[in-house]
Amino acid sequence: MTTTESTAKAAPIEPPPEHRSLADRLPRWIRTPKSLTLLVVVVLTVFFGAFHPDEFLTAYNQRNIAIEAAGYLILAVGMTFVITTGGIDLSVGSVLVFSGAVGVKVMVAVGGDGPAALIAGLVATVLTGVLWGLVNGFLVTVAGLPSLIATLATLSAAYGGALVLTNGLDLRGVPESLSSFLGFGRLLGVPYIVWLAVLVTIVGAVVMSRTRFGLYTSAVGSNDEAARRVGVRVNRHLVKIYAVSGGLAGLAGYVSLARFSTTSVAGHQTDNLQAIIATVLGGTSLFGGVGSVIGTAFGSLIPAILNNGLVIFGLPPYWQQVAVGGVLAGVVFVDHRNRKRRTQR
Amino acid sequence: MTATEDPIPLLELTGIRKTYGHVEALRGASFTVLPGEVVALVGDNGAGKSTLVKVMSGVVQPEEGEIRVDGEVVNLSSPHVSRDLGIETVYQDLALAPDLDPCQNLFLGREVLKGGLLGRLGFLDRKAMRAKADEAFASLRVGIQDTTSPVVSMSGGQRQGIAVGRSVLWASRVVLMDEPTAALGVVQTERVKELIDRVRSSGVAVVLISHNIPFVFDIADRVEVLRLGQRVARFTRDEYSNNAVLGAMTGVLADHT
Numbered sequence: 001m002t003t004t005e006s007t008a009k010a011a012p013i014e015p016p017p018e019h020r021s022l023a024d025r026l027p028r029w030i031r032t033p034k035s036l037t038l039l040v041v042v043v044l045t046v047f048f049g050a051f052h053p054d055e056f057l058t059a060y061n062q063r064n065i066a067i068e069a070a071g072y073l074i075l076a077v078g079m080t081f082v083i084t085t086g087g088i089d090l091s092v093g094s095v096l097v098f099s100g101a102v103g104v105k106v107m108v109a110v111g112g113d114g115p116a117a118l119i120a121g122l123v124a125t126v127l128t129g130v131l132w133g134l135v136n137g138f139l140v141t142v143a144g145l146p147s148l149i150a151t152l153a154t155l156s157a158a159y160g161g162a163l164v165l166t167n168g169l170d171l172r173g174v175p176e177s178l179s180s181f182l183g184f185g186r187l188l189g190v191p192y193i194v195w196l197a198v199l200v201t202i203v204g205a206v207v208m209s210r211t212r213f214g215l216y217t218s219a220v221g222s223n224d225e226a227a228r229r230v231g232v233r234v235n236r237h238l239v240k241i242y243a244v245s246g247g248l249a250g251l252a253g254y255v256s257l258a259r260f261s262t263t264s265v266a267g268h269q270t271d272n273l274q275a276i277i278a279t280v281l282g283g284t285s286l287f288g289g290v291g292s293v294i295g296t297a298f299g300s301l302i303p304a305i306l307n308n309g310l311v312i313f314g315l316p317p318y319w320q321q322v323a324v325g326g327v328l329a330g331v332v333f334v335d336h337r338n339r340k341r342r343t344q345r
Numbered sequence: 346m347t348a349t350e351d352p353i354p355l356l357e358l359t360g361i362r363k364t365y366g367h368v369e370a371l372r373g374a375s376f377t378v379l380p381g382e383v384v385a386l387v388g389d390n391g392a393g394k395s396t397l398v399k400v401m402s403g404v405v406q407p408e409e410g411e412i413r414v415d416g417e418v419v420n421l422s423s424p425h426v427s428r429d430l431g432i433e434t435v436y437q438d439l440a441l442a443p444d445l446d447p448c449q450n451l452f453l454g455r456e457v458l459k460g461g462l463l464g465r466l467g468f469l470d471r472k473a474m475r476a477k478a479d480e481a482f483a484s485l486r487v488g489i490q491d492t493t494s495p496v497v498s499m500s501g502g503q504r505q506g507i508a509v510g511r512s513v514l515w516a517s518r519v520v521l522m523d524e525p526t527a528a529l530g531v532v533q534t535e536r537v538k539e540l541i542d543r544v545r546s547s548g549v550a551v552v553l554i555s556h557n558i559p560f561v562f563d564i565a566d567r568v569e570v571l572r573l574g575q576r577v578a579r580f581t582r583d584e585y586s587n588n589a590v591l592g593a594m595t596g597v598l599a600d601h602t
Contacts, residue, residue, distance in 0.1 A: 215469065
């Protein structure tokens with residue numbers, strides 16, 4: 001007994017080297033999910049670029065991909081925080097159109113084509129989004145509803161509310177200057193909308209990885225009871241997270257107004273799924289605790305590239321949804337398997 | 346039994362009463378922690394050990410009784426109050442966030458922020474925390490090769506080490522350990538014992554709640570026995586024996602208080 005005990009003590013805890021697979025020996029930054037996502041982005045770009053360089057690789061086409069990804073990315077940054085807490089926000093698409101409808105009404109009320117109307121519209125859309133986010137936050141914390149149900153309820157309520165506000169007809173009256181400035185404006189050849197999404201991503205990434213807010217987000221998703229015991233105000237943090245997600249949905253609503261010059265109430269039904277897909281593709285775990293905003297940015301490119309590339313290939317664009325579904329199932333499968341393996345040690 | 350000159354207890358609970366509905370968990374329970382000692386709190390299932398620990402950690406407030414820290418009456422109205430008094434708890438489930446690394450777990454709820462404007466915005470001073478964490482793990486000799494890996498990838502013994510390390514880092518008076526060996530093997534139990542030894546030599550008292558009587562005998566300076574919500578016996582190291590402690594736990598032997 002004594003001998004076995006002493007050998008057990010002396011033996012290193014690490015597994016013997018021959019059990020480590022090739023993948024385990026790669027540097028850690030390559031093994032992260034977001035690197036894998038970036039690899040998929042590169043492979044898809046090279047693939048479509050090799051077959052159709054003249055159509056796919058043009059500046060015009062790349063800009064289209066970036067604009068499409070940017071719209072989802074603004075939602076997906078908020079979604080990344082929500083999913084990292086172990087929750088989900090299904091309401092973002094509906095909140096987007098509701099906030100957009102409020103924004104148009106406010107801009108029409110202010111009147112004119114000047115900066116006053118544009119700023120009033122921005123403030124109105126973002127604040128409206130924040131309010132919906134607060135509703136989500138209170139339903140999840142105070143009322144104790146699962147986030148899936150709470151945000152499904154606000155999805156329905158906000159969508160219905162948007163139809164009430166617009167009488168079912170998309171609102172006109174978005175100031176001309178909004179679409180000419182934010183909708184079509186460019187800096188260094190890159191559309192303002194893309195710059196805005198990049199800015200939101202950078203702020204989100206810094207907050208997630210460098211600040212107490214980001215740390216608490218992971219802690220709450222990882223073990224909310226442990227966070228509570230060390231004095232983290234879990235409910236207050238969750239309310240803030242849903243408010244951020246709502247506010248970003250409002251901002252995305254403003255961007256949508258700039259792009260389409262109208263509320264396009266019916267055009268955002270699958271935005272929530274696109275945001276969830278971008279988030280999960282980027283390596284944020286649906287089980288909570290682990291989130292990467294940069295990964296989400298890469299993840300938002302995949303559906304946009306697939307959509308664009310398949311059209312250039314002459315395939316019906318419906319195949320994009322099939323392909324994205326396949327990629328999503330694969331990524332979640334890998335995430336689930338990795339988690340199981342980690343906890344079985 | 347009576348020592349000639351008792352020092353002022355670090356923590357003293359007297360006449361603690363706590364009921365849950367019709368169940369009397371504690372009926373006038375008492376408990377004493379002396380400075381720098383390892384004292385074991387033992388008792389059969391339902392004796393009230395967990396409730397007493399919760400009282401000390403501020404999670405549960407008793408209906409009656411007096412709690413003194415360094416001789417002064419205190420009101421442990423919340424876990425914050427207990428922690429501010431230097432009383433830390435290592436929970437049986439360890440209460441770690443598995444996706445965070447050991448350093449983040451160590452500082453969760455007590456982060457070090459950067460100075461100036463960045464700190465106001467909530468930016469973390471990760472360097473300072475990392476350095477302090479490395480120091481804490483080194484001084485307790487908790488073998489963690491990589492403090493940047495998530496806790497979920499670590500062994501049960503390492504997790505125990507992190508949870509103990511966290512409580513020791515912040516405890517200035519007492520560390521309460523609820524069943525620290527419950528899920529551990531022989532080697533890891535030995536490690537926890539060494540860890541408790543080092544905590545004691547750092548001057549912090551340890552309260553050990555355990556079913557593992559051989560383990561308790563191995564490490565504890567004193568043993569206090571709880572039965573049916575009351576203290577029924579106290580033993581010093583020279584006094585305790587298997588029969589005496591088990592007898593007091595089950596009520597076979599007469600009171601030894």
